Amino acid sequence: MSQFKNDPGLKKPHIDPLNMNFAPTPEMLLPATQEEREQLIRMRESTTYWKDAMRRFRRNKVAMACAILIVVILLFAWVGPFLMPYSYDVGIRGQERMGPSLDPFHPFGTDNLGRDLMVRVMIATRISLSIGIVASLFILIIGTLYGAISGFIGGWVDNVMMRIAEVFYSIPSTLIIILLNIALKPHLTRLLDSNAFFQPLRSVGPGLICMFLTFALLYWFRMARIVRGDILTLKNSEYVTASRALGGGSRWIIGKHLIPNCVGSIVITTTFEIPSAIFTESFLSFIGLGVSAPMASLGSMVNDALNGFQSYPYRLVIPATMIALIILAFNQLGDGLRDALDPRMRD
Amino acid sequence: MAKFIVRRLLSAILTLFVVATLTFFLMNMIPGGPFNTERATQKQIAALEKKYDLDKPLFEQYLTYMGKLVRFDLGDSFKRLGYPVNKIIGEKFPVSAQLGVVAILLSVIIGIPAGTYAAFKRNKPIDRVLMFVTTLGMAVPNFVMATLMLVLFGVTLGWLPTLGLSSWKHFIMPAVALSLNPMCYIARLMRSSMLDVLGQDYIKTARAKGLPERKVLFKHALKNSIVPIISYLGPLTAGILTGGFVVEKIFTIPGMGKFFVESISNQDYPLVMGVTVFYAALLILMNLIVDLVYGVVDPRIKYE
Numbered sequence: 001m002s003q004f005k006n007d008p009g010l011k012k013p014h015i016d017p018l019n020m021n022f023a024p025t026p027e028m029l030l031p032a033t034q035e036e037r038e039q040l041i042r043m044r045e046s047t048t049y050w051k052d053a054m055r056r057f058r059r060n061k062v063a064m065a066c067a068i069l070i071v072v073i074l075l076f077a078w079v080g081p082f083l084m085p086y087s088y089d090v091g092i093r094g095q096e097r098m099g100p101s102l103d104p105f106h107p108f109g110t111d112n113l114g115r116d117l118m119v120r121v122m123i124a125t126r127i128s129l130s131i132g133i134v135a136s137l138f139i140l141i142i143g144t145l146y147g148a149i150s151g152f153i154g155g156w157v158d159n160v161m162m163r164i165a166e167v168f169y170s171i172p173s174t175l176i177i178i179l180l181n182i183a184l185k186p187h188l189t190r191l192l193d194s195n196a197f198f199q200p201l202r203s204v205g206p207g208l209i210c211m212f213l214t215f216a217l218l219y220w221f222r223m224a225r226i227v228r229g230d231i232l233t234l235k236n237s238e239y240v241t242a243s244r245a246l247g248g249g250s251r252w253i254i255g256k257h258l259i260p261n262c263v264g265s266i267v268i269t270t271t272f273e274i275p276s277a278i279f280t281e282s283f284l285s286f287i288g289l290g291v292s293a294p295m296a297s298l299g300s301m302v303n304d305a306l307n308g309f310q311s312y313p314y315r316l317v318i319p320a321t322m323i324a325l326i327i328l329a330f331n332q333l334g335d336g337l338r339d340a341l342d343p344r345m346r347d
Numbered sequence: 348m349a350k351f352i353v354r355r356l357l358s359a360i361l362t363l364f365v366v367a368t369l370t371f372f373l374m375n376m377i378p379g380g381p382f383n384t385e386r387a388t389q390k391q392i393a394a395l396e397k398k399y400d401l402d403k404p405l406f407e408q409y410l411t412y413m414g415k416l417v418r419f420d421l422g423d424s425f426k427r428l429g430y431p432v433n434k435i436i437g438e439k440f441p442v443s444a445q446l447g448v449v450a451i452l453l454s455v456i457i458g459i460p461a462g463t464y465a466a467f468k469r470n471k472p473i474d475r476v477l478m479f480v481t482t483l484g485m486a487v488p489n490f491v492m493a494t495l496m497l498v499l500f501g502v503t504l505g506w507l508p509t510l511g512l513s514s515w516k517h518f519i520m521p522a523v524a525l526s527l528n529p530m531c532y533i534a535r536l537m538r539s540s541m542l543d544v545l546g547q548d549y550i551k552t553a554r555a556k557g558l559p560e561r562k563v564l565f566k567h568a569l570k571n572s573i574v575p576i577i578s579y580l581g582p583l584t585a586g587i588l589t590g591g592f593v594v595e596k597i598f599t600i601p602g603m604g605k606f607f608v609e610s611i612s613n614q615d616y617p618l619v620m621g622v623t624v625f626y627a628a629l630l631i632l633m634n635l636i637v638d639l640v641y642g643v644v645d646p647r648i649k650y651e
Binding site for chain 2: 175176179182187309323
């Protein structure tokens with residue numbers, strides 16, 4: 001409100017609209033003076049939706065702290081391994097089963113094969129984060145397209161598409177994810193090995209690709225439901241009707257009104273999908289279905305640490321804390337984004 | 348109402364059909380057969396495959412399986428010869444169910460009062476503390492919680508037994524590990540729903556009438572704010588059932604979860620399919636019950 005306080009426009013002589021005897025004096029009809037013109041110049045840049053959201057987000061201390069934490073974790077996972085003198089898959093002979101120590105430099109200790117656990121935690125964090133982020137991107141694309149098509153076309157198409165989504169919704173997803181993982185992995189391995197076209201994917205590994213695919217196949221419906229709901233409300237709102245009445249075609253309405261107004265909830269949902277994908281991934285790795293050795297993910301590291309946790313509790317606690325930190329940070333970031341992007345959704 | 352139930356039942360059957368079909372074909376995509384063990388000769392494998400109709404075309408096997416499924420017959424296990432899947436589920440599921448029910452009760456009994464209390468003490472230190480704890484609690488995966496508890500209370504301190512499920516003491520750790528996430532979620536859900544209700548006009552009216560705070564809470568606020576919790580009971584059951592897989596593994600509890608993971612690596616097709624279909628049916632039934640209860644609790648909700 002403060003920007004209106006000094007607004008020169010409000011200082012103008014007040015004209016009572018109900019006064020029937022209103023007669024303009026000649027002075028009122030004169031062209032505006034230079035001084036008056038200058039007063040009408042905008043005092044400050046008008047704020048956009050994104051600037052406004054950014055401002056709200058910056059004021060949210062918890063969310064800002066979590067955003068910084070996520071950046072730190074990203075650096076830890078992607079830059080960290082380059083700074084370490086060890087490799088995640090090569091053990092150092094003579095330095096097996098070490099506790100956390102600074103000389104030789106093993107802050108998190110080493111495992112039974114003499115592999116430095118700090119590098120392994122870095123790589124595992126990288127794997128877990130990539131799964132979370134890539135899976136949510138898949139979900140974003142599939143879910144948004146599905147929901148948008150369903151909501152925009154409406155009618156029986158919407159009905160059929162939502163019935164299909166409903167079936168997915170009531171499938172016990174973890175069971176199917178486990179099955180999909182086991183069933184797809186050998187075929188993916190064969191496919192990757194058979195064709196030179198998939199060469200770049202081979203380094204990612206069939207286990208990871210399998211994980212991306214299964215998440216994408218099973219978790220898109222949440223996003224689809226949200227986007228569809230948004231599109232349905234927006235489609236029937238007054239300003240879209242007005243835009244249509246003024247001759248706006250479907251393309252114009254989608255590009256100008258529907259997409260920009262959905263972005264907020266899409267961003268929020270995607271942020272919440274990341275921790276849930278990381279959660280599921282670590283769960284699968286924990287029961288031995290995720291990435292295969294010598295690769296490590298945070299879940300598989302916790303699983304490895306189970307044998308011998310009495311002697312080496314830190315091997316369990318470090319990756320476990322990392323999982324909890326990542327999930328916590330993304331959950332809080334999602335909350336912050338929700339408050340910033342969509343103040344109506346705040347509780 | 349009747350129309351709604353019929354529609355929901357039809358959609359439940361459709362979902363079950365999809366799950367069964369999906370599971371069947373996924374299981375058969377896995378290379379190698381259930382009888383390809385190192386000791387078995389080619390002849391033995393062929394004989395066993397013939398006995399279990401695995402030599403027939405895939406689609407015929409599918410039809411046979413679905414035909415049996417309709418009569419609630421889940422077939423025989425491949426690994427434990429002559430042991431029907433129904434019998435295995437009948438033996439193992441009660442163990443998992445016991446644990447699951449305790450975990451669900453625990454999360455509801457602690458979650459709801461905690462959320463209500465936080466809402467009544469909004470922005471007071473106790474509310475802040477509760478919200479902080481629940482935020483943390485939601486971030487710790489159940490298997491992490493289970494292992495940490497096992498290390499701390501089971502091994503280091505030696506207060507609680509770490510194996511099996513034979514006395515009430517054995518239930519403490521697995522049940523707490525399983526219920527931590529949903530408990531925290533319920534507390535947060537309850538708080539925001541309660542805050543929403545407390546801001547309503549009828550609460551102001553009740554207070555203006557001079558109704559004691561206790562009556563406002565139990566007669567007006569609680570009843571209305573509990574509705575979102577009921578709709579969460581479906582996903583809650585699913586989470587507890589699947590969470591049971593790892594918790595059973597960690598605490599060596601002889602329930603369905605441990606069995607399911609083992610049966611997948613053994614390629615025991617009928618058992619995997621049986622467990623999946625059984626769990627799917629359980630979840631779908633739970634969702635249906637939740638929807639029906641929802642309408643009873645909140646008459647404003649109309650069945651389409």
